[in-house]
Amino acid sequence: MRALVVDDSRAMRALLTNVLGTLGAEVDTAPDGAVALERLRRGPLPDVALFDWHMPVMDGLELVTAVRKEPAWRSMAVMMVTTESAHDEMVRALLAGADEYLLKPFTADAVAEKLTLLGVGPGAASADATGG
Amino acid sequence: MTATDLLSSKTIEQLTCQLFDALTPGEPLEGDAGAAHLLASTPALTGRVEIGGSFEGAVELTCSLPAARGIAAAMFATTVDDLDEAAVADAVGELANIVGGGLKSLLASPTSLSLPKVASAARRSGDGASASVGSREAGFSWLREPVLVRVVEAPTGARARSGS
Numbered sequence: 001m002r003a004l005v006v007d008d009s010r011a012m013r014a015l016l017t018n019v020l021g022t023l024g025a026e027v028d029t030a031p032d033g034a035v036a037l038e039r040l041r042r043g044p045l046p047d048v049a050l051f052d053w054h055m056p057v058m059d060g061l062e063l064v065t066a067v068r069k070e071p072a073w074r075s076m077a078v079m080m081v082t083t084e085s086a087h088d089e090m091v092r093a094l095l096a097g098a099d100e101y102l103l104k105p106f107t108a109d110a111v112a113e114k115l116t117l118l119g120v121g122p123g124a125a126s127a128d129a130t131g132g
Numbered sequence: 133m134t135a136t137d138l139l140s141s142k143t144i145e146q147l148t149c150q151l152f153d154a155l156t157p158g159e160p161l162e163g164d165a166g167a168a169h170l171l172a173s174t175p176a177l178t179g180r181v182e183i184g185g186s187f188e189g190a191v192e193l194t195c196s197l198p199a200a201r202g203i204a205a206a207m208f209a210t211t212v213d214d215l216d217e218a219a220v221a222d223a224v225g226e227l228a229n230i231v232g233g234g235l236k237s238l239l240a241s242p243t244s245l246s247l248p249k250v251a252s253a254a255r256r257s258g259d260g261a262s263a264s265v266g267s268r269e270a271g272f273s274w275l276r277e278p279v280l281v282r283v284v285e286a287p288t289g290a291r292a293r294s295g296s
Contacts, residue, residue, distance in 0.1 A: 009223075009226040011222045105153075
């Protein structure tokens with residue numbers, strides 16, 4: 001699994017990189033949406049991207065909107081990782097094109113569960129292996 | 133009833149404990165009414181996020197420097213000795229951001245949350261705390277180091293807006 005973590009907090013990028021690493025992911029990071037778009041254009045395309053909501057330059061909602069306008073990136077799952085727990089905000093993110101929603105603070109188990117729901121977690125990897 | 137009446141010390145306590153449980157499982161945060169007193173004479177960092185909209189105010193999370201370094205080490209999955217000051221400040225800002233976001237979700241929409249700012253606690257205490265119309269706080273001890281979370285409600289129109 002290849003993952004892209006986009007968060008303006010160094011600490012949160014490190015935390016998610018560590019958690020995803022324990023789940024077997026190869027992780028790239030970006031501090032804001034604009035840099036994330038550069039990484040995506042450069043490739044390779046990750047299996048899953050985790051976007052913080054509140055970021056300078058380009059926030060997570062703008063980023064997911066931009067990402068979903070690019071047909072070549074449609075196979076990439078997008079998960080919002082944020083403190084925004086209000087129902088209206090979740091709906092906005094999902095309507096913009098996010099596939100899943102992970103609330104801060106999170107546990108490693110919660111991250112694994114969400115990745116499995118997206119079909120890119122450790123369970124998905126072993127299913128692929130089993131299927132040959 | 134002011135908005136700070138809705139954000140009780142118990143609510144602040146629950147959200148903050150949930151945060152530390154997720155970041156440092158096995159090293160629980162414990163309630164400590166003496167945290168504010170201890171922090172008054174201890175080098176510390178304060179992370180602050182401002183809330184605007186139906187509630188005008190701020191959430192401040194203050195940690196003693198050893199607590200700040202300890203929680204940063206947990207987030208970066210490294211040792212205290214390997215952390216630079218910017219990394220520690222970033223971690224404290226993110227803690228304030230998470231607690232602030234949790235409290236924001238309890239308020240009536242629309243509300244907005246600023247990006248976090250971090251400063252030394254001594255500097256923070258001179259930044260207009262007396263201008264609040266209401267406040268709630270919860271004190272803690274984490275690995276015997278003081279941690280304090282404070283919700284401050286600003287007088288209407290007094291808060292300088294600073295981003296989303």
